[in-house]
Amino acid sequence: xxxxxxxxxxxxxxxxxxxxxxxxxxxxxxxxxxxxxxxxxxxxxxxxxxxxxxxxxxxxxxxxxxxxxxxxxxxxxxxxxxxxxxxxxxxxxxxxxxxxxxxxxxxxxxxxxxxxxxxxxxxxxxxxxxxxxxxxxxxxxxxxxxxxxxxxxxxxxxxxxxxxxxxxxxxxxxxxxxxxxxxxxxxxxxxxxxxxxxxxxxxxxxxxxxxxxxxxxxxxx
Ligand SMILES: C[S@@+](CC[C@H](N)C(=O)[O-])C[C@H]1O[C@@H](n2cnc3c(N)ncnc32)[C@H](O)[C@@H]1O
Numbered sequence: 001x002x003x004x005x006x007x008x009x010x011x012x013x014x015x016x017x018x019x020x021x022x023x024x025x026x027x028x029x030x031x032x033x034x035x036x037x038x039x040x041x042x043x044x045x046x047x048x049x050x051x052x053x054x055x056x057x058x059x060x061x062x063x064x065x066x067x068x069x070x071x072x073x074x075x076x077x078x079x080x081x082x083x084x085x086x087x088x089x090x091x092x093x094x095x096x097x098x099x100x101x102x103x104x105x106x107x108x109x110x111x112x113x114x115x116x117x118x119x120x121x122x123x124x125x126x127x128x129x130x131x132x133x134x135x136x137x138x139x140x141x142x143x144x145x146x147x148x149x150x151x152x153x154x155x156x157x158x159x160x161x162x163x164x165x166x167x168x169x170x171x172x173x174x175x176x177x178x179x180x181x182x183x184x185x186x187x188x189x190x191x192x193x194x195x196x197x198x199x200x201x202x203x204x205x206x207x208x209x210x211x212x213x214x215x216x217x218x219x220x221x
Contacts (some may be wrong), residue, residue, distance in 0.1 A: 136164055
């Protein structure tokens, strides 16, 4: 039996969209859906291996580094980073069910450390991370501006960032989903938010799948 994960979540509302992640069946089935998600969003064959390659490139150097997978769910990005040589990857999520699944799936990977917490209040010291990765969770964060501030606080100067998100399409479906608490930023909106917090980033999108990669620079650099 694995040890219980200490609860470090700060009180913030939980939207309807996020509530579904608290259910054990969502956690069990999550990776089946996730393997097909970018193909559906981009309209072309987009395997996880391609996404991981790009994410790992954006995090270089990975070897021996300390990373945070924000909104990790079942720990997909965390495992990819550990396989690429990261020394430690914190997998943060507000869902105990998702984290239990992440712990189960990361057995055999040294260095996975689950954090039951909110992305808006990261329970890690300042200047402690080489990189932060976010795979799809950005659309669910309750307060994205607070999350960026926390990324800025916890990253070392020169720390790397990678965000995969669902880009605004203006579709009827997205408008309905927004009522459950999801947000669909444009690349320009997300880039502008990051740039206000010392990040220098580049981004692109393929239909509804968006990516942002870059680094945090200290003022005066
Ligand atoms: C779409 S899943 C993304 C999973 C994973 N990053 C990936 O690449 O597949 C979103 C995850 O973010 C978590 N989440 C949503 N809002 C959060 C918040 N404010 N703080 C921490 N986790 C959050 C949810 O519980 C869920 O597990």
